[in-house]
Amino acid sequence: MPPFAGMQQRPRNPYSSAEIDRASHERENEERMIELASSGAARFVPIDTEKNLVKTGGNPEAVFLQGMMARAVVNQADHHIFLGYVEGTPYFAVDVTGKDVPLKELGEFVDLRQVGALLFAREGSILAYARGMTYWHRRHRYCGVCGASTTVTRGGHVRRCTNESCKTEHFPRTDPAVIMLVHHGDKCLLGRSPHFPRGMHSTLAGFVEPGESFEDAVAREVYEEVRVHVKNVTYRSSQPWPFPASVMIGFHAEAESLDYDVNKSELEAARWMSRDDLKPENLPKDGSFFMPRRDSIARRLIEEWLGHEAGPSISG
């Protein structure tokens, strides 16, 4: 049983892996890893570059490989990664990038973000986890300390340097990013990054730097982007975001005043929006202003501030 299964919690954000039992204690047992991977029960999640295999046409469904097909693919791949158990079934990720594997008729390799909101929550979590792990492996073939090649160990959760005088162990990395809804009285501040789709406005966000607490990062990022000082920074929820390697830590933060000044090197625009402005019937119909998609923590932070507690999240 996953360690969080019995935990009382508010609805989880999409891609949360609470239903996956990662069984991290089993990774060190190499015989067990081999036994699980070669058992007929095992399911394999194929990844090609950063794309997941999904059956499209109608409601998208994740494609998991098993049996003969799984064997054929695993034999071609450099390694596979133990993800854990879902209801007792072992799952592995397998990177097929550059391999000649006959998977085209089973589905299409797509960016998970295109279909994530339409998948069952648990499938989305497995695919996101598999994608994050294979992305890390592809970028850590060589030791960052001495430059020698690294080898895969502990079920694919460690890469160890092959240089006997180094032997540094490298672990999958996740870069924390803070994401915050800045509010003042009945207004919240939504901004536009130049990378957003046209018309989309969202919460502010940025990476945590070495030596910063999350709260420090919230205050710094808000000041950098809109020259606003914040107080009462309160944690709301978090969301795995392995696109390619982050976890988003979500906050509400109260602005000291309504004065702001957009830093154009960071943001294209920002504006205060009242609760009334954000009512669907009051939003412009010409596509010039819309909120982030419902599977994002950004949307949840906005919905919660609007008073819609369980808004965009998926409960399992």
Ligand SMILES: [Zn+2]
């Ligand atoms: Zn090394």
